[in-house]
Amino acid sequence: MEMIIDIGCGGRPKGDVNIDLFYDTSPHTVFKIDPREIRNFIIADAHHLPIRSNSFDLAICYHILEHLINPAQALKEIRRIAKSVFIKIPNSPIREHEKHLYTWSETSIRNLLSLYFSHVETWIDSSIYDLRKSRIMRLIAKMRVLSYPILRIMRRIIGLEICAYAYS
Structure with a gap:
């Protein structure tokens, strides 16, 4: 049986063990994290995971x-505790949110993961990915003043994400 750890689980845990640094049970938060309701919940920092080496088959990290x-x-810590990792990150060339400290392209996340894993696969996840190649999107891109806000909104609506699966 595969053992899965969800790092940064938030209020929607998916692992056999679920880790997040923050939790808040107040009614004012968007995603309530109540440790009593999450199976095998650990409060921990992803930079220093309190987990034995090679304990998991898969680590998942969504956003x-x-x-x-x-x-x-x-990622060094994730590699230490898990044989493989599945990652989803926003596909955005520009920091869109003040809490986003980094942005990646498909190539840059592949290069980063390659430092820790010998096999890396990346892809863009969207049911309508081909919309970016459409005539209307090319026209929007030509409108220099409006293109960034429109493209940002379209990207959120479409839900473009970079997915990566890495293993050694």
Whole structure:
């Protein structure tokens, strides 16, 4: 049986063990994290995981790397505890959110993961990825003043994400 750890689980945990640095049970938060309701919840920093080496078959990290102070250190820790990792990050060339400390392209995340894993696969995840190649999107891109806000909104609506699977 595969053991899965969800690092940065938030209020939607997916692992056999689930880790997040923050939790808040107040009614004012968007994603409530109540440790009593999450199976095997550990409060921990992704940069220093309190987990034995090689404990997991898979680590999943959905939208956390862009928030970390040192993503390379977190990936080093992930490699230490897990044989493989599945990552989702926003596909955005520009920091769109003040809490996003980093942005990646498909190539740059592949290069970063290659420092810690010998096999890396990346792809763009969207059901309508081909919309970016459409005539209307090319016209929007030509409108220099409006293109950034429109493209940013379109990217959010479309839900473009970079996915990566890495293993050794």
